[in-house]
Amino acid sequence: MSNQIFNRALKIVGFLALFAGLAAPVSNAATDKTEIVKKQRATKATATKKVIVARKSARFTAGAKGRTVLRAAVPAKPSFGQIAGLHGAQDPLELKSSVALVIDQDTREVLFSKNDHAVLPIASLTKLMTGVIISGAKLPMDEMITVTQDDVDTEKGSSSRLRVGTTLTRGELLHLALMSSENRAAHALGRTYPGGMPTFVNLMNAKAKMLGMNDTSYVEPTGLSSRNQSSAQDLATLVNAAHADPMLRELSTSTGYQVAVGKRTLHYNNTNRLVKNPDWEIGLQKTGYISEAGQCLVMQTKIAGRKLIMVFLDSAGKLSRLGDAERVRRWVEAIPLTDNKIDISASASQIGG
Numbered sequence: 001m002s003n004q005i006f007n008r009a010l011k012i013v014g015f016l017a018l019f020a021g022l023a024a025p026v027s028n029a030a031t032d033k034t035e036i037v038k039k040q041r042a043t044k045a046t047a048t049k050k051v052i053v054a055r056k057s058a059r060f061t062a063g064a065k066g067r068t069v070l071r072a073a074v075p076a077k078p079s080f081g082q083i084a085g086l087h088g089a090q091d092p093l094e095l096k097s098s099v100a101l102v103i104d105q106d107t108r109e110v111l112f113s114k115n116d117h118a119v120l121p122i123a124s125l126t127k128l129m130t131g132v133i134i135s136g137a138k139l140p141m142d143e144m145i146t147v148t149q150d151d152v153d154t155e156k157g158s159s160s161r162l163r164v165g166t167t168l169t170r171g172e173l174l175h176l177a178l179m180s181s182e183n184r185a186a187h188a189l190g191r192t193y194p195g196g197m198p199t200f201v202n203l204m205n206a207k208a209k210m211l212g213m214n215d216t217s218y219v220e221p222t223g224l225s226s227r228n229q230s231s232a233q234d235l236a237t238l239v240n241a242a243h244a245d246p247m248l249r250e251l252s253t254s255t256g257y258q259v260a261v262g263k264r265t266l267h268y269n270n271t272n273r274l275v276k277n278p279d280w281e282i283g284l285q286k287t288g289y290i291s292e293a294g295q296c297l298v299m300q301t302k303i304a305g306r307k308l309i310m311v312f313l314d315s316a317g318k319l320s321r322l323g324d325a326e327r328v329r330r331w332v333e334a335i336p337l338t339d340n341k342i343d344i345s346a347s348a349s350q351i352g353g
Contacts, residue, residue, distance in 0.1 A: 079294040080120050080226070081314035089115055093327050096320035098294070099313035101232035102328055105240060105300065106307055112328060116232040119215045120313055123288030124181040125230070125296050126223030128238055129204050131178050131248050134170070134189050141171035145192050151184040155224040156290065160184040166261050176259070178252040180268040181287060183222045190221035197221075211237050226292035232311040235298050239309050243284045243300045252284050272297065274322060280329070283307075289318070297321040303332045
């Protein structure tokens with residue numbers, strides 16, 4: 001009887017051991033599954049953080065059929081002035097432009113100077129010389145010129161509202177080039193000049209030499225190339241020469257202009273908002289920008305009874321070049337004419353042309 005009880009107890013113990021053995025993998029599997037879920041959640045959280053970081057350093061644009069396309073943000077290319085260290089030069093007016101020059105147009109007295117001999121890319125300030133050549137040639141302003149594929153920007157890939165095939169008069173193209181800095185308009189003016197683009201560029205450089213602009217060189221008529229270079233001193237000379245031309249004065253300071261293109265009417269505004277400001281009396285102006293040149297501005301203006309020429313190159317921001325002009329204007333208005341002269345010597349090396 002006792003043996004039967006012992007055997008029965010032994011079977012029960014064996015059954016319990018077998019059951020425990022079978023249950024263990026299930027428990028371990030549950031534990032493993034829990035660990036996998038935790039790892040998946042952690043990986044997903046890490047991925048989410050990476051996406052958030054990526055969104056901060058990238059921009060999203062609309063692609064074909066409404067799809068969102070992720071484009072990595074490209075760091076801004078430093079200007080030639082930044083590379084040369086010109087922004088390190090300090091001045092009493094705390095201008096944001098690394099190069100500045102203010103002179104009396106009548107007496108040629110230098111009122112303010114900062115890195116004014118540095119030779120830098122001049123962007124669309126180039127178009128002032130383009131205007132000087134076109135106007136001086138006395139070509140018919142009503143001659144029709146058609147924008148072609150040759151006028152499309154392959155240098156910077158910039159856009160234009162003048163589609164290939166657009167036909168406007170030479171006068172309209174010159175107006176858009178000077179007032180709104182229309183690149184295709186400026187290129188078409190040079191391309192259709194008698195003798196073609198090589199002749200036109202040669203005339204630009206010859207005119208610069210004739211004016212004594214020895215630090216200046218041009219390779220094309222728009223300013224898209226960083227090889228179009230000059231100094232503030234040379235640009236002041238160009239502004240003075242261009243200001244003598246009534247047509248260039250009128251077109252560059254026009255506040256707005258409309259051109260009919262087929263069934264469309266294109267409305268253009270001046271790239272320099274100061275021409276609409278009643279506090280300013282501007283006789284000639286031109287703005288410019290490419291990354292290598294920074295934000296640029298030249299003007300002929302009248303302040304406190306004096307005719308002044310202002311040049312600002314390689315400014316840090318689009319509005320800061322206008323802010324620099326405002327600082328100079330307030331300074332000229334506040335200080336007696338015999339005292340308002342500041343000469344800031346360049347504290348960085350000059351860039352060659």
